[in-house]
Amino acid sequence: MIYLDNAATTFPKPPEVAREVFRCMTQYCGNPGRGGHSLSLAAAKKVYECRLAIADLIGCAEPESIVFTENTTHALNLVIKGLLKKGDHVIISDMEHNSVLRPIAKLESEGVIEYSVFPTRTLDDRRNPTLICAGIARRMRKNTRAVICSHASNICSAALPIAEIGAFCKRYGLLFIVDAAQSAGHLPIDMQKMNIDALCAPAHKSLYGPQGAGFLALAPSLSEMLDTLSEGGNGVNSFDTFMPQRPPERYEAGTLPTPSIAGLVEGINFIKHIGITTICDYERDLYVYARELLANSHGVEVYAKNHEGAVILFNKNGKTPEEVAGFLDSKGICTRAGFHCAPLAHKTLGTDTTGAVRASFGIFTRKSDVETLAKALSEIK
Amino acid sequence: MKRDSYECSAELGSVTEAMKAQRVLAAAAIPSEIIKSEGGRHRGCVFGIGFSCAQTNNVRAVLSSARITPRGWKT
Numbered sequence: 001m002i003y004l005d006n007a008a009t010t011f012p013k014p015p016e017v018a019r020e021v022f023r024c025m026t027q028y029c030g031n032p033g034r035g036g037h038s039l040s041l042a043a044a045k046k047v048y049e050c051r052l053a054i055a056d057l058i059g060c061a062e063p064e065s066i067v068f069t070e071n072t073t074h075a076l077n078l079v080i081k082g083l084l085k086k087g088d089h090v091i092i093s094d095m096e097h098n099s100v101l102r103p104i105a106k107l108e109s110e111g112v113i114e115y116s117v118f119p120t121r122t123l124d125d126r127r128n129p130t131l132i133c134a135g136i137a138r139r140m141r142k143n144t145r146a147v148i149c150s151h152a153s154n155i156c157s158a159a160l161p162i163a164e165i166g167a168f169c170k171r172y173g174l175l176f177i178v179d180a181a182q183s184a185g186h187l188p189i190d191m192q193k194m195n196i197d198a199l200c201a202p203a204h205k206s207l208y209g210p211q212g213a214g215f216l217a218l219a220p221s222l223s224e225m226l227d228t229l230s231e232g233g234n235g236v237n238s239f240d241t242f243m244p245q246r247p248p249e250r251y252e253a254g255t256l257p258t259p260s261i262a263g264l265v266e267g268i269n270f271i272k273h274i275g276i277t278t279i280c281d282y283e284r285d286l287y288v289y290a291r292e293l294l295a296n297s298h299g300v301e302v303y304a305k306n307h308e309g310a311v312i313l314f315n316k317n318g319k320t321p322e323e324v325a326g327f328l329d330s331k332g333i334c335t336r337a338g339f340h341c342a343p344l345a346h347k348t349l350g351t352d353t354t355g356a357v358r359a360s361f362g363i364f365t366r367k368s369d370v371e372t373l374a375k376a377l378s379e380i381k
Numbered sequence: 382m383k384r385d386s387y388e389c390s391a392e393l394g395s396v397t398e399a400m401k402a403q404r405v406l407a408a409a410a411i412p413s414e415i416i417k418s419e420g421g422r423h424r425g426c427v428f429g430i431g432f433s434c435a436q437t438n439n440v441r442a443v444l445s446s447a448r449i450t451p452r453g454w455k456t
Contacts, residue, residue, distance in 0.1 A: 033396040033428075036417030041396075044415075048400040064397055236395050239424035249395045 002333045002369045007154050007182060007311050007340075007360035009204045009211060014270045017263045021210055024262035031255055033235040043258050050261045051248070053268045058180075058199060058217055059190030065218040067251040068261060072181040073099040075200035075216035078251060079177055080104060080148070082226030083198075088113045089141050093120050093149040095158065095345040100148055100179055118147075122158045122304055122348055129164035136168060146175035146197075151183035155340045155358055156349065157287060157309025159187060166195030175222070181205060185271045186280055186310060197222050206279075206362075208271060209264030212257040223247050230254070271363075279363050283310035286361045286370055293374035300377055303349045303356060311360045313349070316380055321355045324380060328357075331376045333369075335359045387414050387431030391440065391451035398449070399428035405447040411436050427452065 003011045024046065030039030032047045047068070055063035069075040080103045084090065092100055094117050107113045116139040121127040136147060147169050152159040162178055169176040177198045180189060184199075185206030191199055199217040203209030218226075228243050232253030237244065244250050271279060290312050294300045299317035316324045325337035338355045339346050346352040359373060393399045399415045406413045413430040429451065432440050437456045444451065 036426075036428075041415055044396045044400065048397060051397070052404075064401055234395065236427050237425040244395065246394075246398075248397055 002372055004359040004361065004365065004369065004373060005334045005336050006362035006365070007205070007358060008336055010206060010208050010362045010364075012364060013208055013210065013263070014266065016266045016270065017208060017210065020266040021259045021263040024259045029258050029262075031235075032258055033249070033256075046262050046265065047256060047258060050265045050268075053265055054215055054217065057189075057268055057272070058184065058201075059192045059194075060199070060217045061192055061220055062223070065220070065223045065247050067216040067218065067248045068256050069200075069214045069216055070212065070257070071204075071214040072179060072200045072202045073214075075214050076100055076177075076179060077103050078216055078229045079198045079200065079218075079222070079226060081107070081229055082251075083175070083177075083222070084113050084145060086112050087143055088145040089143045090115045090145055091118055091136055091139050091147045092116075093118055093160065093344075094348045095120050095122060095153045095160075096148075096150055096342070097154055097179065097181065097345070098341045098343070099181070100150065101344055104148070116141075117344070120149075120158065120160060120348065122153070122156070122307070123350075125306060129161035132161060133164060133168040136165065137172075140172065140174075144174060146177055148177040148179070150179040150181070151189070152180075152187060152309065153311065153342070153345055154182050155311065155342050155345045155356070156304035156313045157284075157307040157311050158304055159183065159307070159309065162189075162196065163194045169197075170195040182311075185268075185276065186283065188276055191217060191219060203260055203264040203267065206271070207264060207267045208363075209267035210260040212260035213264055216251070218247060224250070226251065228253070274363065280309075282363065283361045283365070284308045286310075286365055286367065287312055289367060290359065290361075290370045290373065293370060294377065297374055297377050303351060310362070311358060313351070313356045313358050315351070315354060315356050316377060319380060321357045324357050324377070327380055328373070328376055331372075331379075333373055333376055335373075386433050387412075387416075389434040389437055389440075389456045390416055390418070390429050390431045390454070391444065392418060392427050392429040392453040392455075393449070393451055394427055396428045399430055401447075402430050402444060402449050402451075405449070406430070406432070406440060406443055409439065409443045411439055411443060413440075 321337035
């Protein structure tokens with residue numbers, strides 16, 4: 001089996017991740033932050049260790065402002081719905097995943113906010129940060145509150161210049177919220193240097209952790225500002241009717257996914273050991289090789305090929321994406337066909353009527369896997 | 382169970398707050414342990430840190446410089 005769907009979730013996980021999940025579940029997984037007994041404190045210690053690891057990885061000022069969530073979507077919903085008030089305007093990019101678009105669209109449909117879409121110029125060969133920021137500037141209004149965008153696309157290798165966008169937002173007093181689902185662990189991130197106010201990411205993609213956990217990292221500007229999305233028990237001050245004022249417990253109601261968080265610690269250790277730059281370069285080399293092989297494959301069209309990263313999007317003439325992905329699956333090659341929960345992005349790339357096939361690489365993808373993909377595509381008549 | 386040498390304590394709040402306090406104290410080479418108390422006037426359980434009473438002044442200073450404000454002290 002050749003797994004080329006790492007943008008959906010990375011697979012396999014490093015053995016140490018699975019080992020730590022098992023170790024947690026069999027040796028120390030009390031309920032963190034609840035009891036005062038040794039197992040509860042051991043679990044709490046592991047959770048705190050993960051907050052420290054994440055904060056160090058992404059340059060978050062305070063590890064206590066790392067809020068654990070179910071996934072990136074949950075984190076985005078938490079910050080979007082917790083932050084935005086009636087009359088606010090936000091600006092999102094034309095490459096956004098539904099995890100950004102849908103909560104924004106819901107708030108708009110309810111008359112709470114308005115939003116504008118700025119062009120990422122993904123298909124523009126002369127694309128540069130200045131032009132992208134100019135596009136944001138043209139859409140600013142007096143009531144614009146925030147810019148919300150993905151760092152890296154989930155359907156191609158395009159990435160946004162978030163350092164420049166962050167600087168722009170700071171200059172104009174806008175909050176900057178980043179969906180790092182496809183970039184955390186794959187591209188360098190520093191929240192403080194990049195002026196990011198909120199960053200959302202999952203455990204289970206390029207951080208090589210288990211599914212079931214994600215996080216919302218908050219800068220001091222936002223850490224106590226958000227309305228809560230859910231309320232419930234958090235282990236302290238049971239007689240207080242309201243959630244506490246400070247993160248992370250303010251935003252963490254109910255039991256945390258401790259085994260997933262424990263596994264995430266090892267995932268972060270894994271990528272730190274290899275180095276994000278090394279991982280990024282490795283995956284980019286695979287992309288370049290794939291692009292070269294697919295370009296020579298009859299009838300295959302690659303989209304947004306001027307961007308080099310971990311994701312390649314393509315179609316085969318005369319076949320639907322589902323037919324291609326189905327054939328590849330019959331050959332033991334896992335890819336994803338369709339619209340990838342990213343209608344805006346497909347519209348930007350011109351694939352909104354057809355959809356496309358996405359192959360996405362990870363640190364465990366080999367060059368031979370790319371060769372097998374190309375060979376299989378050539379067999380489709 | 383509290384160690385005999387950690388007879389003094391500071392009540393903080395959540396376990397995360399207690400772990401933050403333990404971390405900053407450890408950076409200042411002050412040993413401590415996480416404790417849980419009934420909270421009493423704080424209307425429910427709270428987590429805190431236990432430490433040697435001989436370190437009380439140092440603990441106060443380190444927590445203050447880290448902008449950690451205990452809800453109560455037992456010294």
